[in-house]
Amino acid sequence: MSEFPVVPTDEGVTRQVLADHPDMMVVAFRFQKNAEGKLHNHPHVQSTYVKSGRFRFSMDGVETEYGPGGSFVIPSNAVHGCVCLEPGMLLDCFTPRRDDFL
Numbered sequence: 001m002s003e004f005p006v007v008p009t010d011e012g013v014t015r016q017v018l019a020d021h022p023d024m025m026v027v028a029f030r031f032q033k034n035a036e037g038k039l040h041n042h043p044h045v046q047s048t049y050v051k052s053g054r055f056r057f058s059m060d061g062v063e064t065e066y067g068p069g070g071s072f073v074i075p076s077n078a079v080h081g082c083v084c085l086e087p088g089m090l091l092d093c094f095t096p097r098r099d100d101f102l
Helices: none
Strands: 013-021 024-031 036-040 045-059 062-066 071-074 080-095
Touching: 024 045, 062 071
Parallel strands: none
Antiparallel strands: 013 024, 024 080, 036 080, 045 062, 045 071, 045 080
C-alpha cells in the first residue's frame, strides 16, 4: 500500500503517487467516465500504461484511443491530455520525478 494520499486533481480524476525516487516516479490516476486530463506539458518524459478503462489521448494534436494493456511514451514538453471513455486507471511513470506531486 502506498504511503502517499489520494489527491483529487480535475473533476472526476484522482492521483496517487505509488513510488518515487529523484530519478523516477510511478503515479496512479483514476478516472470517472467523461473526466478529462486537461491538455498540458512538462519537461519530464512520461510513460503511460492503461490498467483499465478506455481513453482517448491527444498528443501534439494527434488523437489515439487505448484500452487495457495499451501503453505509450510522451516525450518531454509534448502537449498531451485525455478523455476517459470508460472508467479506469492509468499508471504513469515520470523521469525525473514530478516534485510538484509530492
